[in-house]
Amino acid sequence: MRDIREDIAWAKINQDVMKSLENPRKMYWVILFLALMAFGFGVGCEIYQYQTGMGVANLNNPQVWGLYIATFIFWIGMSHSGTLLSAILHLMHADWRKPIYRFAEAMTTFSLMTAGLFVMVHIGRLWMFYYALPYPNDRGIWPNFQSPLLWDAMAIFTYLSSSVLFLFVGMIPDLAIARDNMQPGWRQKLYTLLALGWEGTDRQWRNFRVTYLTIACFLIPLAVSVHSIVASDFAMSQQPGWHVTSFPPYFVAGALYSGCAAIITLFIILRYVFKFEEYMTKPILKKIVRLTFAIAMVWTYLNAVEFASVWYSHDGVSKDVLIQKMTGNYAPFWWGMIFCGSVVPLVFAFKRFQTNIPVLFATSLLLNLGMWLERWMIVAPTFSHGYYPWTWDHEQWPSMVQWGMVFGSFGWFTLLFLLFCKVFPSVSMYEVKEMVYHRTLHLKKSENAEQGAH
Amino acid sequence: MSKRHLLALYGNFEEAEAVVQELRNATIKGFDVNDDMIVKSPIEHPEVERFLGDKPVYVQWFTLIGALLGGIFGFFLISGAQANFYMQLKGGKPIVPFPPNFVLTYEMFILGGVFITILGFLICAGLPAKRSPLYSTKVSVDNIAILVEADESAISELKAIFTKHKALEIQEEAGK
Amino acid sequence: MSVSNLLENWAQVRHEHPNNDKPHDPYKWAMAIDLDACTGCNACSVACYAENNLPVVGREKFQHGQQMHWLRVERYWDEDGREFPDQGFQFLPMMCQQCEAAPCETVCPVAATNHTADGLNSQIYNRCIGSRYCSANCPFKVRYFNWYDYPTTDNVWPAEMQQQLNPDVSVRGKGVMEKCTFCVQRLSAAKVKAKGEGRIVAEGEVQTACQQACPTSAISFGNIVNPESRVHKQWAAQQVELAKDKQDKNEGEAPSELRGYRILEELRAYPSVMYLERVRESAV
Numbered sequence: 053m054r055d056i057r058e059d060i061a062w063a064k065i066n067q068d069v070m071k072s073l074e075n076p077r078k079m080y081w082v083i084l085f086l087a088l089m090a091f092g093f094g095v096g097c098e099i100y101q102y103q104t105g106m107g108v109a110n111l112n113n114p115q116v117w118g119l120y121i122a123t124f125i126f127w128i129g130m131s132h133s134g135t136l137l138s139a140i141l142h143l144m145h146a147d148w149r150k151p152i153y154r155f156a157e158a159m160t161t162f163s164l165m166t167a168g169l170f171v172m173v174h175i176g177r178l179w180m181f182y183y184a185l186p187y188p189n190d191r192g193i194w195p196n197f198q199s200p201l202l203w204d205a206m207a208i209f210t211y212l213s214s215s216v217l218f219l220f221v222g223m224i225p226d227l228a229i230a231r232d233n234m235q236p237g238w239r240q241k242l243y244t245l246l247a248l249g250w251e252g253t254d255r256q257w258r259n260f261r262v263t264y265l266t267i268a269c270f271l272i273p274l275a276v277s278v279h280s281i282v283a284s285d286f287a288m289s290q291q292p293g294w295h296v297t298s299f300p301p302y303f304v305a306g307a308l309y310s311g312c313a314a315i316i317t318l319f320i321i322l323r324y325v326f327k328f329e330e331y332m333t334k335p336i337l338k339k340i341v342r343l344t345f346a347i348a349m350v351w352t353y354l355n356a357v358e359f360a361s362v363w364y365s366h367d368g369v370s371k372d373v374l375i376q377k378m379t380g381n382y383a384p385f386w387w388g389m390i391f392c393g394s395v396v397p398l399v400f401a402f403k404r405f406q407t408n409i410p411v412l413f414a415t416s417l418l419l420n421l422g423m424w425l426e427r428w429m430i431v432a433p434t435f436s437h438g439y440y441p442w443t444w445d446h447e448q449w450p451s452m453v454q455w456g457m458v459f460g461s462f463g464w465f466t467l468l469f470l471l472f473c474k475v476f477p478s479v480s481m482y483e484v485k486e487m488v489y490h491r492t493l494h495l496k497k498s499e500n501a502e503q504g505a506h
Numbered sequence: 507m508s509k510r511h512l513l514a515l516y517g518n519f520e521e522a523e524a525v526v527q528e529l530r531n532a533t534i535k536g537f538d539v540n541d542d543m544i545v546k547s548p549i550e551h552p553e554v555e556r557f558l559g560d561k562p563v564y565v566q567w568f569t570l571i572g573a574l575l576g577g578i579f580g581f582f583l584i585s586g587a588q589a590n591f592y593m594q595l596k597g598g599k600p601i602v603p604f605p606p607n608f609v610l611t612y613e614m615f616i617l618g619g620v621f622i623t624i625l626g627f628l629i630c631a632g633l634p635a636k637r638s639p640l641y642s643t644k645v646s647v648d649n650i651a652i653l654v655e656a657d658e659s660a661i662s663e664l665k666a667i668f669t670k671h672k673a674l675e676i677q678e679e680a681g682k
Numbered sequence: 683m684s685v686s687n688l689l690e691n692w693a694q695v696r697h698e699h700p701n702n703d704k705p706h707d708p709y710k711w712a713m714a715i716d717l718d719a720c721t722g723c724n725a726c727s728v729a730c731y732a733e734n735n736l737p738v739v740g741r742e743k744f745q746h747g748q749q750m751h752w753l754r755v756e757r758y759w760d761e762d763g764r765e766f767p768d769q770g771f772q773f774l775p776m777m778c779q780q781c782e783a784a785p786c787e788t789v790c791p792v793a794a795t796n797h798t799a800d801g802l803n804s805q806i807y808n809r810c811i812g813s814r815y816c817s818a819n820c821p822f823k824v825r826y827f828n829w830y831d832y833p834t835t836d837n838v839w840p841a842e843m844q845q846q847l848n849p850d851v852s853v854r855g856k857g858v859m860e861k862c863t864f865c866v867q868r869l870s871a872a873k874v875k876a877k878g879e880g881r882i883v884a885e886g887e888v889q890t891a892c893q894q895a896c897p898t899s900a901i902s903f904g905n906i907v908n909p910e911s912r913v914h915k916q917w918a919a920q921q922v923e924l925a926k927d928k929q930d931k932n933e934g935e936a937p938s939e940l941r942g943y944r945i946l947e948e949l950r951a952y953p954s955v956m957y958l959e960r961v962r963e964s965a966v
Binding site: 062063066194196198206207209218221228229248251252259261270273 | 544545546547548549550551554555558561563565566569573583584587588590591592596597599603606607609610612613614616617619620621623624626627628630631632633634635636637638641643645646647648
Binding site for chain 3: 582585586588589590591593594595596597598599600601602
């Protein structure tokens with residue numbers, strides 16, 4: 053089955069996508085309101101925590117990190133989807149990424165913004181977070197560049213700014229289309245400004261092509277390094293259960309996994325809401341589902357490798373931590389993670405489910421739940437069973453303040469994404485045209501070949 | 507002799523290519539095919555590039571310089587900051603340790619590469635660009651436009667060539 | 683300016699620590715605690731509270747694990763199948779080990795914790811933004827975080843009790859990490875006094891609060907560089923070297939006298955506190 057019909061008129065592509073920018077229907081406002089409520093609740097929790105102290109998060113000694121760090125890693129992980137689609141699949145000339153990479157890139161940007169929030173709420177003195185930024189000052193004091201948390205700060209800044217720029221640059225031709233096809237108003241002014249006077253001249257396209265390719269080549273090592281750096285927060289410490297060399301690739305695999313699952317979720321939602329069935333076709337969905345399945349198996353393998361290396365080593369403390377994860381307080385969550393992360397994706401192996409929209413929607417949500425649990429299960433159990441016996445057997449669970457902020461972050465993300473969908477084209481019009489054009493050429497070529505054979 | 511602009515729109519690029527070939531072959535006084543013609547397309551047609559010939563693209567030089575500068579600047583910023591006047595040991599590691607510095611140098615290398623590439627793109631592509639005097643929104647739908655600037659005397663000849671190849675629309679700049 | 687600094691001092695900035703080719707001079711503060719002498723009376727812990735303005739968090743927070751005792755007295759039992767298992771436990775006073783290669787120092791994002799020239803692990807309250815990575819990385823979990831704003835919390839220092847706060851030590855607000863400093867305020871005062879007299883601090887001239895309060899003199903503290911100091915003699919007698927992660931002890935004449943060890947030495951943090959094992963009933 054082909055990924056897209058070759059007889060879609062280009063004018064229709066413009067029309068369909070521009071239609072998604074029209075004034076939203078009622079459901080949009082309802083969801084926006086709910087997202088605002090969730091975000092507001094999160095903000096309320098943060099204000100309470102800011103004024104009273106981190107103790108309201110129910111943290112203690114030794115469990116000094118909780119859901120904030122776990123959710124932070126979760127959001128950074130989700131951000132790898134856009135890079136995967138934009139950059140890796142672009143280098144592989146996989147045309148099927150064209151209708152979907154725009155919203156994936158947007159997802160990357162907003163995930164990073166959400167992750168950035170967690171860095172700030174997790175520190176005890178939020179009002180001084182700027183100490184972690186390298187700025188010249190008369191005291192000559194700089195942050196500690198040896199710290200993996202600081203590498204995080206720099207890597208995320210690099211990744212966020214690069215992603216935003218990449219998203220913007222990739223959108224310029226689309227913004228020109230929007231500028232040309234929009235009624236006068238604030239939107240047209242916005243697109244005119246952002247399109248930078250793009251007119252599709254040969255000079256502009258040549259440079260555009262080279263730039264896009266070059267940045268894609270940079271974004272791939274960047275994405276890998278960013279999540280490896282986040283993994284280093286744990287891998288570079290000595291604590292049992294964390295000091296594992298396979299953490300960087302394990303985290304990157306988990307990130308790609310998270311991202312792909314989120315793409316499936318958003319794909320289904322956007323396809324339904326904006327009636328993008330012509331562009332976000334089922335064959336493309338099938339490809340993503342298969343890709344997710346492959347990544348799920350990679351993640352499962354790396355997970356198993358971690359357990360195997362602990363089991364075969366003589367490292368008693370690490371073994372104890374693993375056994376505690378499997379049988380201790382956190383056991384239901386740990387097994388939940390194994391189920392959601394390794395068993396649920398097996399659904400994708402069956403052809404009959406690969407394009408079954410309700411099943412895929414539910415499965416993708418479960419996969420992301422599994423990934424969130426994975427992050428939590430990396431953070432919490434090591435604290436409850438470290439090297440020092442005095443620290444063992446403290447039962448500790450996150451408070452409502454922590455949960456409130458976790459849900460608030462989903463509200464924030466949804467808010468940003470909803471705003472994006474209504475202001476910017478969530479399907480890349482010029483790339484879909486290219487896709488249709490390539491299909492036409494391909495068909496013509498095979499026709500000619502057939503005729504030549506006669 | 508003042509120069510005026512003409513814009514011709516074509517529905518498919520084969521015709522546009524034919525027009526460009528003809529414009530190249532015909533020598534029209536008051537019109538230089540290399541300087542005064544711009545082709546605008548809705549998508550990135552590699553065929554357009556091919557028939558217009560190879561033009562050098564300098565963006566990747568920007569990338570190289572940006573990445574190298576980013577990396578070098580990053581390394582010296584970080585090492586200089588570590589080796590400051592009050593340098594103190596941390597964790598028994600050297601004051602200027604290579605593994606963390608390598609990680610950050612790498613990040614700065616990428617940051618420099620990406621930022622300067624984008625700067626290079628904007629410079630090389632001439633963005634933000636001043637809008638052309640003649641433009642049709644159909645270019646952003648599915649037409650290919652050829653914009654020419656020529657002396658008054660050459661206008662009618664150019665128009666003839668355009669019409670011969672079934673131009674969908676010809677726009678003319680109002681006389682001064 | 684910093685780059686020229688970097689290039690001039692290249693050898694110095696690449697030097698690792700601890701390293702026998704550049705020993706501490708003139709001070710390296712170390713401690714030795716004799717667990718056989720320790721009775722578990724907790725006077726050391728209380729003295730630390732008084733000396734360092736530690737907040738008393740109350741029963742609920744203490745049980746939840748949000749306690750602030752820089753020096754905690756731990757209890758360990760032998761599991762030898764005796765009739766009354768609770769009988770005869772061993773006490774271990776645990777405080778910041780002032781590791782020479784402290785895992786907490788490398789991971790603070792804002793460089794709030796560093797290693798001083800006289801061998802202490804410093805904690806700079808003003809710089810701390812409360813990321814708690816230092817505590818996450820500490821193998822001993824001897825770092826304590828201010829989970830609430832104790833100066834403004836009821837019943838921590840009820841009225842008039844602020845008068846007993848030590849003026850030489852800052853009172854920490856919320857969001858800041860703190861830990862044992864080997865009573866650095868006393869060390870600084872002693873060093874200043876000694877410098878005024880043109881000498882270094884002599885043995886016995888400065889005592890940490892815990893050492894001062896201990897009724898059995900189980901804690902000995904001093905400058906290990908000074909060969910006359912009690913702590914130097916104890917470390918030498920126990921054949922424990924600061925810069926080694928695995929001590930090769932020559933059991934020789936009196937093997938039962940070799941009781942000295944450092945906790946979690948194999949993690950190569952090179953702690954500055956040596957413990958002398960209690961002589962157990964089962965061993966004799």
